[in-house]
Amino acid sequence: MQAYLKLDHIDKTFTRGSATTEVLKDINLTIEKGEYVSIIGHSGCGKSTLLNIVAGLTGTTNGCVLLENREVNSPGPDRAVVFQNHSLLPWLTVYENVRLGVDKVFAKTKSRAERDAWVMHNLSLVQMAHARDKRPSEISGGMKQRVGIARALAMEPKVLLLDEPFGALDALTRAHLQDSVMALHQKLGNTILMITHDVDEAVLLSDRIVMMTNGPSARIGEVLEVPLARPRKRLELATNPAYLKCRQRVLEFLYERHSFVEAA
Amino acid sequence: MSMPAMKTEITPVAIPQTPSAAPVVSIAPKRVPRAETYAKMAKEAAVRVVPPLIVVALLLVVWELICRRAGSSLPPPSKVFKDTKELILDPFFDHGGIDKGLFWHLSASLQRVAYGYSLAAIAGIALGTLVGQSVWAMRGLDPLFQVLRTIPPLAWLPLSLAAFRDGQPSAIFVIFITSVWPIIINTAVGIRNIPQDYRNVAAVVQLNPLEFFTKIMIPAAAPYIFTGLRIGIGLSWLAIVAAEMLIGGVGIGFFIWDAWNSSHISEIILALFYVGIIGFLLDRLIAGLGKVVTRGTAAN
Numbered sequence: 014m015q016a017y018l019k020l021d022h023i024d025k026t027f028t029r030g031s032a033t034t035e036v037l038k039d040i041n042l043t044i045e046k047g048e049y050v051s052i053i054g055h056s057g058c059g060k061s062t063l064l065n066i067v068a069g070l071t072g073t074t075n076g077c078v079l080l081e082n083r084e085v086n087s088p089g090p091d092r093a094v095v096f097q098n099h100s101l102l103p104w105l106t107v108y109e110n111v112r113l114g115v116d117k118v119f120a121k122t123k124s125r126a127e128r129d130a131w132v133m134h135n136l137s138l139v140q141m142a143h144a145r146d147k148r149p150s151e152i153s154g155g156m157k158q159r160v161g162i163a164r165a166l167a168m169e170p171k172v173l174l175l176d177e178p179f180g181a182l183d184a185l186t187r188a189h190l191q192d193s194v195m196a197l198h199q200k201l202g203n204t205i206l207m208i209t210h211d212v213d214e215a216v217l218l219s220d221r222i223v224m225m226t227n228g229p230s231a232r233i234g235e236v237l238e239v240p241l242a243r244p245r246k247r248l249e250l251a252t253n254p255a256y257l258k259c260r261q262r263v264l265e266f267l268y269e270r271h272s273f274v275e276a277a
Numbered sequence: 278m279s280m281p282a283m284k285t286e287i288t289p290v291a292i293p294q295t296p297s298a299a300p301v302v303s304i305a306p307k308r309v310p311r312a313e314t315y316a317k318m319a320k321e322a323a324v325r326v327v328p329p330l331i332v333v334a335l336l337l338v339v340w341e342l343i344c345r346r347a348g349s350s351l352p353p354p355s356k357v358f359k360d361t362k363e364l365i366l367d368p369f370f371d372h373g374g375i376d377k378g379l380f381w382h383l384s385a386s387l388q389r390v391a392y393g394y395s396l397a398a399i400a401g402i403a404l405g406t407l408v409g410q411s412v413w414a415m416r417g418l419d420p421l422f423q424v425l426r427t428i429p430p431l432a433w434l435p436l437s438l439a440a441f442r443d444g445q446p447s448a449i450f451v452i453f454i455t456s457v458w459p460i461i462i463n464t465a466v467g468i469r470n471i472p473q474d475y476r477n478v479a480a481v482v483q484l485n486p487l488e489f490f491t492k493i494m495i496p497a498a499a500p501y502i503f504t505g506l507r508i509g510i511g512l513s514w515l516a517i518v519a520a521e522m523l524i525g526g527v528g529i530g531f532f533i534w535d536a537w538n539s540s541h542i543s544e545i546i547l548a549l550f551y552v553g554i555i556g557f558l559l560d561r562l563i564a565g566l567g568k569v570v571t572r573g574t575a576a577n
Binding site: 118 | 496
């Protein structure tokens with residue numbers, strides 16, 4: 014397997030005063046170009062910390078992140094993030110929110126008109142072109158998240174990082190957006206790393222599911238290949254034995270071998 | 278302060294106006310097509326306008342009754358109007374020196390406020406950003422600010438007169454030093470409260486520090502900054518009147534002091550009315566500006 018994104022022996026320890034907490038221990042993961050990888054685990058296991066490390070928003074204690082064999086340790090548009098709570102800037106319109114990133118990334122390579130067209134192109138990819146002049150407060154949660162995805166896509170990232178992107182949405186909107194993300198992945202072939210705590214979502218969307226043990230000192234407990242052909246159809250999968258088997262494996266991991274102690 | 282002043286102006290107007298508010302309500306329903314909308318608008322306007330008019334009229338009547346007696350130390354509203362009629366009707370005369378119409382006095386004061394307040398806004402936002410952004414700047418500067426901001430505006434005046442050796446820059450300095458603290462402190466709070474999410478977005482997009490300042494910090498902290506600016510403009514208007522009483526020359530503060538020295542009590546009351554109205558308008562101006570600038574930010 015050719016490593017496109019490589020997490021190499023990552024440890025992360027948080028120090029507050031004299032107390033140190035080891036959050037992540039010896040995380041090794043390689044991701045191929047175009048692959049869709051999900052990281053699943055109970056809350057508090059450090060999966061968001063792991064994503065922040067890949068994004069460069071948090072530093073590592075040991076180990077490093079390699080993207081195309083080059084170490085990355087600061088944030089950048091090559092690893093665009095779709096944040097859980099959309100994080101759109103409320104004083105900018107939908108268009109301006111996407112344009113902000115586009116203007117920085119393509120400052121030298123695209124003309125003004127090209128950047129404008131590129132913003133609109135990305136908004137149409139997520140079916141949000143009609144809302145270009147609306148402000149985030151004027152659109153629904155699902156729409157905000159679509160704009161968040163458009164903003165990330167518009168930076169043409171090498172790896173798209175999704176931090177529980179559908180966590181704050183209702184079930185119907187979530188399903189709708191999952192389908193959109195699948196379609197986009199199909200169409201654009203992005204490399205995607207997604208954090209989730211939803212087993213169905215992980216199995217439906219991913220090529221591989223990385224299951225993390227409980228923290229502190231969370232490790233990668235198991236990596237599961239999802240042998241389902243794309244494009245995947247939500248309704249057909251419901252009765253697909255391979256799908257059910259994957260789902261079963263993840264559930265077993267999460268609720269039998271590494272059940273969340275504090276959850277009860 | 279502005280209460281007796283308000284009475285002066287409204288004396289001649291208020292009494293005929295109170296009944297005239299009623300016809301507005303009664304005329305509107307006569308129109309058939311958009312009658313209901315007009316009636317509603319008129320009603321809303323009446324609800325807002327009528328109660329304060331009644332209160333002001335009542336106060337004027339009480340004032341008139343109290344000060345009408347012979348030997349009263351303060352003039353009744355009717356006398357105030359009679360005495361200051363010329364000043365009200367012709368605010369633009371200029372007989373040289375400090376014998377000028379009220380317009381010139383007010384514009385001189387407003388000019389000083391404009392200079393001092395603009396400097397305070399620039400310095401306040403810059404320092405507030407520094408203190409809000411850097412923990413070390415906060416630790417170093419915040420105690421200093423907390424002490425300095427409690428010094429009364431006029432206490433700075435002798436020191437600034439000693440430093441500048443001239444009334445004009447001293448007055449501007451007093452305005453500056455009075456209004457800068459709330460701007461600094463509110464800006465710092467606003468900057469400190471910028472959500473981590475916005476910082477993460479800026480980091481991923483790789484905004485440089487200048488872009489981060491103009492595109493993230495200022496808009497995100499704008500509601501706080503405008504709170505500081507609004508307190509600041511109120512304080513500067515308070516300070517200018519006091520400072521001008523001491524430095525002399527053209528200005529509404531000195532006009533009041535001069536009127537006192539010549540025992541023109543009616544003129545003082547008129548000036549107080551103008552000071553109150555202009556202070557109110559300045560506050561509305563900054564509030565309105567804030568509303569336009571922070572549109573969208575508050576409602577997340």
